Amino acid sequence: MRVLVTGGAGFIGSNLAKRLAKDGHDVVAADSFLSAHFLNLVDFPGDVLTLRDHEDVQSMIDLGRFDAIFHEASITGVVGANGENFNDQQRMMRNNVETFRQLLDWSVETKAQMIWASSCSIYGRGAVPMKESQAPDPLNIYAFSKLTMERMAARYAPRLAKPIVGLRYSNVYGPGEDHKGKLASMIHQLAKQMRAGKRPRIFTAGEQKRDFVYIDDVVDVNLKAMKSKTSGAFNAGAGAAWSFNQVVAELNRVLKTDLQPDYFTNPYSFTQDWTQTDLSAAKAAFGYAPQYDLAKGIDAYHASGKLGISFA
């Protein structure tokens, strides 16, 4: 198949592009390189398309028809890699929603299949385990942009040749995320502190729980989603939750350290105490079943040689 991966030099996009190329597909990784890192694509043999800016959809259209598009490109949070404020509503909506609209129009025209990255941030303060059927509660403009994209995808679905699947990722971790800085997973950020001999800094008393999903499961859920017979937005997490204290214990195990958490008071007015995905819908629709629990994921990350390691 001829496949396009947007955000292809980013964390998830580059891992996906490499896997698709390994599986024998003709892959184009498209990225603006404004917040990505070339090191993610050093071992990618396919074509790399560099976009003029985040709103440059035309360069992708100019390459001709693709059988499938994996749309991973996005501003990925309300803080930038260096802590800068990305809480600019217009910029977020233009970048995330309006580029998606153009990609969807193009998909209708060319009958391309669309699999795209949504987010569990849509659930906000919602009940746990989080189910697709519950009311959305977006707490920032990033989450609202993803919700708007989901609603747009639903409106386009009847006009598309193939089912359109949005994947609500939870907290993804694994090799290729270092360029994300403050947006990288807490697993990577804590491992960095510990490799530097520092005690890992986490909110008091470390019992907040997160659905941490390993990158290989995220790549796998994208491949499985291509077989979906129904359009929709589906949870794509680990289906389980682990506390930050457990993360620190696993990191001490693989890094062979004995660093106790350095607890500090959460400065934010709102953070979720517990996130966990219910995966029954993704399982029923296309057989998604994650293979990595926290220990196995951290083992694999450590074995990659990239856990807690900074890009050059």
Ligand SMILES: NC(=O)c1ccc[n+]([C@@H]2O[C@H](COP(=O)([O-])OP(=O)(O)OC[C@H]3O[C@@H](n4cnc5c(N)ncnc54)[C@H](O)[C@@H]3O)[C@@H](O)[C@H]2O)c1
């Ligand atoms: N990593 C996570 O934990 C997580 C969780 C939920 C959802 N997501 C979603 O998954 C997707 C991939 O995230 P990631 O973690 O790989 O982040 P990332 O920042 O590494 O990747 C995003 C990439 O998109 C590029 N980009 C941004 N806007 C673009 C545009 N309009 N056109 C082309 N390229 C553009 C950036 O340069 C970057 O390479 C995003 O849509 C994100 O919202 C990620």
